[in-house]
Amino acid sequence: MPAVASLSAPAPAVAARRRRSSPTTASLRRVASGGGSSWRSERRLMSELERTVTAGAAERVFRSYVGNKSERAALAALSRLLMDSDxxxxxxxxxxxxxxxxxxxxxxxxxxAALLEVSGSTGESRSLISDSISQHLQFTDEVALFYCDLMAAFSSRGLKDRAMDFYKELRSMPLTGRKTYMAMIKSLCLMGLPTEAEEALKEMVSLGYQPEAFQFGLVAKCYGKSGSIVEMERVISSMSDAGIRLGTGAANIVLSCYSSCREHSKMLAWLKKMRKLRTTPTTKAYNFVLNSCPTLASMVQELGPSLPLSTRGLVKKLKSISPQTAEAELVHELLASSPVLDKAMEWSDTEVKLNLHGFSTVAAYVLMLQWVDMMKDRTLPLEVSVVCGIGKHSDVRGEPKVRxxxxxxxxxxxxxxxxSTRNKGRLVAKRDRVKQWLTSLPVPEESTDHLPDANNQQPFIFMLFRKLGHFFSTLA
Structure with missing residues (x-):
């Protein structure tokens, strides 16, 4: 690869100053979050690079790493460097x-190629692109998909003009295939071009290539991020015209669209509609709905001394301090209708485990409050644990924020x-100590504004036994 080999590696100290975050594709994220031994070896690689002082030393480290590690480990490290625009x-x-x-x-x-262009090596970038097309791509649809990746890579690094050049090249080709149109719509949305993306979506339908709810969601969300709420809702409503059933996937995509522009009242109405239709939010929906609540997100980020430690306390505080009335109601409804907690829990005869993998810090906070409420009324196995990981799937490596x-x-x-002494990503305790702790927690004050659980209302007899248990524990 002469176009790449002609460049020398910048000294790590210089590279560290030049690194910046940029939006990346799901493909890079999946490879970079491989976890396991790949993640550990990647950390050792980054640590070794920090100790190198010359470009030549860094290149020797790279050659040794690629030569001695597995394909998975090498590609995970490459993807991480590319995600960081390093x-x-x-x-x-x-x-x-x-x-x-x-x-x-x-x-x-x-x-x-995008990194080469950013670094000023325009000739090498263009050579890499042309060599890639001539040596590795045989069919028109393969070239079209490559142009879609180039559009996403260049636009995410601020090279919008070059990204548009690739879009013009793409449009000059005879486009065929559902996969090509799906990739083009995704890239146009990453570039912030909802009008062009919608045109591609309509063209896709007219040619008989059936889109999925995901493509409609991308276009709608792109409109929402640009502030065009009316256009966003028009695209959402057009899903049914395309024959897409309002199932879990489509419903959660609509939630995602409204969350992108923080339309809390409309998210609230949509959650209520989903509950009536018995369509449940997914883990991703739980994340982006809660992440879109600015007061809640600020509370979790600050971790101040008045941070609520119960679901009722959380809703009460949001009602008192949030400038947006719908924010507290939205959290209240999500707590009432979401089955996400059940999916995040693993029960066995010996252990109950709350798994926080895949949750943002905001969502993990709310989920733990839900978990404590639920655990008060369950018969516990021998051991109780919360699995929060050590940050290996985080966008920022080595910072286990959820833990x-x-x-x-x-x-x-x-x-x-x-x-746990054996697993630094797991919090654990024995059943008896957890039972004693749960019994010692204060019973929430009665209120006319009850917070329903996943079953809509806790049976009166369980509430009575809980209060009696709390009363007798104070006498012991």
Whole structure:
């Protein structure tokens, strides 16, 4: 790959100053979050690079890493460097292309070409693109997909004019295939071009390629982010005209669209509609709905001394301090209708486990409050644990934000759960200590504004026994 090999690696200290975050595609995220031994070896690689002082030393580290590690580990490290727009991704990519297992990847080549352009190496970037097309792509639809990846890679790094050049090249070609149109719609939405994306969506339908709810959601959300709420709702309503049934996927996509522009009242109405239709929010929906609540997100970020430690306390506080009335009502409704907690829990004869993988810090906070409420009325197995991970799936490696949040919240609640000595991503405690802790928690004050649980209303007899248990425990 002469277009890449002609570049020398920047010194790590310089590279560290030049790194910046940028939006990336789902493909890069999936590879970079491989976890396991790949993640651990990647951390060792980054640590070793921090100790190098010359470009030549960095290149030797790359060659040694690619030569000695598995394909999965090497590609995970490459994807992480590309996600961070790290200039070191360029010489690392060169080392990868020389590995015996190397297979050309459209998404990797597009990202490297964009980094070359950002670094001022326009000639090398264009050479890489032309070599990729002539050497690795045989069919028109393959070239079209490559142009879609180039549009996404260049626009995400601020090179909008070059991204538009690729779009013009794409439009000059005879486009065929459902996959091509899906990729083009996604790239146009990443570029912030909802009108062009909608035109591609209509063209896709007219040619007989059936789109999915996901494509409608991308276009609608793109309109929403640009402030065109009316256009967003028009695209949402057009889903039914295209024969898309209002199932879980479509319903959650609508929630995602409204959350992108923080339309809390409309999210609230939609959640209520979903509950009537018995269509439940997914984990992703739980995340983006809660992340769209600014007062709640600020509370979790600050972790102030007045942070509520119960679901009732949370809703009450949001009602008192949030400038948006619908925010508290939205959280209240999500707590009432969401089955996400049941899916996040794993029960066995020996252990009950709350798994926080896949949840943002805001969502993890609310989920833990729900979990504590539910645990008060359950018969517990021998061990109780909260699995929060050590940050290996986080966008920012080495910063286990969910674990830090879980430790802080449970500590403030005077919980007996502590970090396991065998697994630093797991908080654990024995059943008897957890039962004693749950019994000691204060019983919520009665209120006319009851917070319904997943079953809409807790049976009176369970509430009575809980209060009696609390009363007798105070006499012991």
């Amino acid at each position: 200039p070191l991704a360029i010489p690392f990519y060169e080392a990868v292309t020389q590995a015996r297992w190397f297979k050309w990847s459209s998404i990797h080549a597009a990202a490297v 830090e949040l879980a430790q802080e919240v449970l500590s403030r609640m005077e919980s007996p759960l502590r970090l």
